[in-house]
Amino acid sequence: MSEKNLESMEIVDVDMGKRSFRVRRTAYTSPEIFELEKKRIFDKVWLYIGHGSELKKNGDFRTRRLAGRDLIFVRDKNGEVAVFYNSCTHRGARIYREPSGNARNIVCPYHGWVFNTEGKLLSLKNETGFGEKLNDDGHLDLIRVARLEQYRNFYFINFNPKAISLHDYLAGARDVIDAICDQAETEQIILPGEQSYTVRANYKYLAENSYDGYHVTATHASYLDFLRDSAKGTPAEAKFDEVMRNYATQGQVRSLGNGHAVLESFVPSGRAVAQWTPAMGAKFKEPIEAKKRSLVERFGPERADYIAETQKNLVIFPNLVINDIMAITVRYIEPESQNFLRVNSWALGPAEENEELRAARLDGYVSFLGPAGFGSPDDIEMLELCQQGLEHTAGEWNEMSKGAFTDGDARTLVGGPQDEVQLRAYWTQWDRIMRGLDTLEE
Ligand code: FES
Ligand SMILES: [Fe+2]
Numbered sequence: 001m002s003e004k005n006l007e008s009m010e011i012v013d014v015d016m017g018k019r020s021f022r023v024r025r026t027a028y029t030s031p032e033i034f035e036l037e038k039k040r041i042f043d044k045v046w047l048y049i050g051h052g053s054e055l056k057k058n059g060d061f062r063t064r065r066l067a068g069r070d071l072i073f074v075r076d077k078n079g080e081v082a083v084f085y086n087s088c089t090h091r092g093a094r095i096y097r098e099p100s101g102n103a104r105n106i107v108c109p110y111h112g113w114v115f116n117t118e119g120k121l122l123s124l125k126n127e128t129g130f131g132e133k134l135n136d137d138g139h140l141d142l143i144r145v146a147r148l149e150q151y152r153n154f155y156f157i158n159f160n161p162k163a164i165s166l167h168d169y170l171a172g173a174r175d176v177i178d179a180i181c182d183q184a185e186t187e188q189i190i191l192p193g194e195q196s197y198t199v200r201a202n203y204k205y206l207a208e209n210s211y212d213g214y215h216v217t218a219t220h221a222s223y224l225d226f227l228r229d230s231a232k233g234t235p236a237e238a239k240f241d242e243v244m245r246n247y248a249t250q251g252q253v254r255s256l257g258n259g260h261a262v263l264e265s266f267v268p269s270g271r272a273v274a275q276w277t278p279a280m281g282a283k284f285k286e287p288i289e290a291k292k293r294s295l296v297e298r299f300g301p302e303r304a305d306y307i308a309e310t311q312k313n314l315v316i317f318p319n320l321v322i323n324d325i326m327a328i329t330v331r332y333i334e335p336e337s338q339n340f341l342r343v344n345s346w347a348l349g350p351a352e353e354n355e356e357l358r359a360a361r362l363d364g365y366v367s368f369l370g371p372a373g374f375g376s377p378d379d380i381e382m383l384e385l386c387q388q389g390l391e392h393t394a395g396e397w398n399e400m401s402k403g404a405f406t407d408g409d410a411r412t413l414v415g416g417p418q419d420e421v422q423l424r425a426y427w428t429q430w431d432r433i434m435r436g437l438d439t440l441e442e
Contacts, residue, residue, distance in 0.1 A: 205341075
């Protein structure tokens with residue numbers, strides 16, 4: 001399939017008469033489309049590389065793989081964050097093999113060239129034979145990624161030097177990030193540890209799943225049973241039933257611009273900020289309620305409710321998920337191929353949190369979000385079933401029209417919590433970028 005053929009091929013199909021919005025299944029299965037996505041999307045959009053709190057001290061580094069590139073995310077000797085390609089300028093060796101560490105200099109294991117944390121080449125080991133002016137123009141310094149910007153300590157890179165600013169790219173997602181960051185009285189930090197797992201599915205399936213309110217009662221029935229059981233015989237039981245009765249109508253999905261969207265919903269799982277439920281244990285009632293009071297003081301009752309009680313499943317197009325639900329997860333989805341993805345995910349929590357609350361938060365995190373929790377394994381199973389289904393069927397289209405045209409437009413910007421507004425926002429942007437209608441450049 002040539003690029004031209006791909007451009008003229010209708011991937012997203014909208015039929016107003018039938019109220020249908022559908023996506024051609026080859027977008028999840030074709031290696032040619034995957035190659036083109038790398039060039040047109042991943043080389044142009046802002047991609048999350050890490051959180052500033054992961055680099056506490058000067059010289060701290062993390063190695064990351066983004067869109068097929070090995071990168072070094074490092075705090076240099078002046079305290080500035082930098083991102084370099086993890087490849088030596090001599091003959092290309094990957095320099096760091098470890099996931100993280102701290103070093104005064106960056107030393108290539110092959111012939112021993114030494115770079116400082118700002119990427120400057122300091123020494124060519126045994127320099128005899130190299131020209132004295134060889135690196136006068138700096139071309140042998142470590143290569144920096146074209147752009148690096150941050151929003152509230154979330155660092156993103158862009159391989160396109162002409163890209164619009166991260167601030168503009170994030171658009172309406174900034175306000176949701178603010179609500180998540182403002183939970184902390186000091187700052188939100190990435191908590192120690194990382195989960196990394198793979199799924200035999202296209203990366204877009206996990207993005208779609210991460211803010212899909214429609215699947216929750218079917219896919220996660222056993223989790224909801226567990227929550228109901230833990231509320232049994234307590235005053236929370238009636239509350240649980242009420243929340244579940246209203247689950248399909250309370251909350252919303254909202255498009256945030258540039259393909260980003262959020263699901264805002266209410267699930268009776270409890271939230272370390274700042275919504276207590278009996279399942280969390282009696283001793284947490286007072287400290288969690290105190291957090292809520294402090295939020296009301298800082299932001300007023302309406303914003304405090306939004307921060308504390310609304311669960312937010314945010315997807316920043318195309319592959320960053322921030323789920324602020326029973327705990328907060330930051331989840332980066334690396335597309336390895338058209339039918340294989342890798343996830344790196346971290347828990348985020350307030351720096352000031354005491355040990356007990358931190359433990360309760362992490363307990364909530366692993367009980368649902370971890371790869372052995374109630375949630376993720378069920379989701380992963382569904383994603384793999386989807387991918388298998390696509391690869392073994394004559395069916396051509398995925399339907400995602402729930403809640404479309406409610407205001408006469410397929411791209412309706414707000415819908416009920418089980419509508420598919422967010423998927424249409426994602427795919428509309430995907431289609432625009434793939435067709436060259438949005439270059440994401442200044
Ligand atoms: S490849 Fe790094 S020093 Fe030779
Ligand atoms: Fe799920």
